[in-house]
Amino acid sequence: MKKTTLAAFLFLVLVLSCQYPPFLKYYLTSNKTHIPRFTKWDKVIGSNSNPLRAYDVKSYDWTIHVDPEQEQIHAVMKIQFQMESTQDSIFLDFERHLKLDAIQSSVPLKRTKRKKDAVFVVFKQAVPKGTTVLLEITYHGTPTKILSYTAINWGRDKNNVPWISTATEGIGPHHMMPCKNLLADEPDSCFIRVGVPYGLVGVANGKLDSITKTPTEKIYHWAVRNPINIYNLSFNVGDYVKLEKNYADINQVNQKIEIYALTYNKILADTFYKQAPIIMQKLENLYGPYPWWKDGCKIIETNLPHGVCMEHQSAIAMTNAYQTRYKNINFTLVHELAHEWWGNSVTAYDYADLWLHEGFAEYTEALFAERHLGKEDYTLFIGHFSKSIANQRPLVKPYGVRYNNLVHDDDQDIYNKGVMFLHTLRMQLNDDTLFFKTLKNVQHHFSKRSMTTEQFMVFFNAETKRDFTPFFDVYLKQPKPPLLEFRIDRSRNDSIVLEYRWAENLPTNFNMRVTVTNGETTQTILPSMKMQYLTLPKNQSFSFDITKFGYVLFRKRDD
Numbered sequence: 001m002k003k004t005t006l007a008a009f010l011f012l013v014l015v016l017s018c019q020y021p022p023f024l025k026y027y028l029t030s031n032k033t034h035i036p037r038f039t040k041w042d043k044v045i046g047s048n049s050n051p052l053r054a055y056d057v058k059s060y061d062w063t064i065h066v067d068p069e070q071e072q073i074h075a076v077m078k079i080q081f082q083m084e085s086t087q088d089s090i091f092l093d094f095e096r097h098l099k100l101d102a103i104q105s106s107v108p109l110k111r112t113k114r115k116k117d118a119v120f121v122v123f124k125q126a127v128p129k130g131t132t133v134l135l136e137i138t139y140h141g142t143p144t145k146i147l148s149y150t151a152i153n154w155g156r157d158k159n160n161v162p163w164i165s166t167a168t169e170g171i172g173p174h175h176m177m178p179c180k181n182l183l184a185d186e187p188d189s190c191f192i193r194v195g196v197p198y199g200l201v202g203v204a205n206g207k208l209d210s211i212t213k214t215p216t217e218k219i220y221h222w223a224v225r226n227p228i229n230i231y232n233l234s235f236n237v238g239d240y241v242k243l244e245k246n247y248a249d250i251n252q253v254n255q256k257i258e259i260y261a262l263t264y265n266k267i268l269a270d271t272f273y274k275q276a277p278i279i280m281q282k283l284e285n286l287y288g289p290y291p292w293w294k295d296g297c298k299i300i301e302t303n304l305p306h307g308v309c310m311e312h313q314s315a316i317a318m319t320n321a322y323q324t325r326y327k328n329i330n331f332t333l334v335h336e337l338a339h340e341w342w343g344n345s346v347t348a349y350d351y352a353d354l355w356l357h358e359g360f361a362e363y364t365e366a367l368f369a370e371r372h373l374g375k376e377d378y379t380l381f382i383g384h385f386s387k388s389i390a391n392q393r394p395l396v397k398p399y400g401v402r403y404n405n406l407v408h409d410d411d412q413d414i415y416n417k418g419v420m421f422l423h424t425l426r427m428q429l430n431d432d433t434l435f436f437k438t439l440k441n442v443q444h445h446f447s448k449r450s451m452t453t454e455q456f457m458v459f460f461n462a463e464t465k466r467d468f469t470p471f472f473d474v475y476l477k478q479p480k481p482p483l484l485e486f487r488i489d490r491s492r493n494d495s496i497v498l499e500y501r502w503a504e505n506l507p508t509n510f511n512m513r514v515t516v517t518n519g520e521t522t523q524t525i526l527p528s529m530k531m532q533y534l535t536l537p538k539n540q541s542f543s544f545d546i547t548k549f550g551y552v553l554f555r556k557r558d559d
């Protein structure tokens, strides 16, 4: 980026960020750490252990009356939770621009107070630990727009019929509903009731229980009977038609994959989504049974900005899907469906661990390519993912601040570098049977609950009976991967000598196998901080192929 462009860009960021200061910190970082500085308030609101968060959400029951003409919602959120300690107050997340009309409570209220993007609820008396509380919050408004992102995207299809899609990952689910915006606390069940004008269809997560009618709208009652992470709650409105794809699951039970496409795209969607059962079969083989058959499996045509697709649990949002294909597969669909295992079933404990969602979903694209198309395509995908890595910020971010990994380019490494780390683990383990068995076991062990990076590491080490701790430390906690410095000495008549060493400090027990490909043969070297030498036959080219051993950077010395 040239300087003038950079200045203009920073000015734009500054102006737009003033509209919403929390975005600014991701750009104004010190060169040393590249990590944003979080305010005291960020830490209060984002903490997993804040005493005012000491309640366990049991269910959300969310009714949204959608007004496409006014581009606003009137909604009621019923949150049922259990107190985890005896206390007289709690708080919820709720974006400041949404209008709060009323709060009712099953426990007598003293008062409520809004501060920034939170609602503090004070009860008349301390509520004993274990008490179940039901809050009913009535509100309305239009979710605010930050840069070009907003929770609810009000659009029109090409027939000028309203077409509304939602997505809150990054921006935060509290931009469209009051909730507890922490990944670690998933409700056990959830109801989403979407009220829409006649002629439109409301689609949300889970199974359609019923449709009721009022004089002015049809209400679609959707039920999720599984835990669901909070940014997955979503709804979509449009001129939808439902299609079905038959699929015999991994246990040979006949299932349906449902497609909600715009009516005028019915034929296109019917052909396009023939790939869905193929993808599902490979993913079930990789990771075990699809976790949400009880809630169904839906793919919904959406119109999210920038062509964004989303892993909304049991209701995958696909934008501009028909245009994107490689060998008849839309790999973004592979990615989003992979999130049903990595992100939706096994959920990061904190937004700091979000690489677990994106790294695994992205890596699944390569694994699917390998299983569906062959080894060459795996290599091609890995080569592709190894590019566009910033190596500026560690993959694991600070905990307890609801780190937003989706704002700044430097944080996008949770995708590609996440892939390269997992690929490195696989190559270094050098035992595919054990690697894939371990991934399946992770899925089984952490099914429908949260997992920290640390828990994943401990589990992976135990299952493989190897200590990969130094790899986790280097690839996830440091901004830069290992740097291999090498020099080729061609001064001898009968051979060439490769000199090599790690150029930067690494943990003493960091033992990485590196392969040197020399014509038809490969040789393994074990670099350290000390210079080492490998003699190779004269006149033969050699290369380091990271698709064979893992992700490192290289520095060639010509002296």
Ligand SMILES: [Zn+2]
Binding pocket: 311, 335, 336, 339, 357, 358, 361
């Ligand atoms: Zn993703």
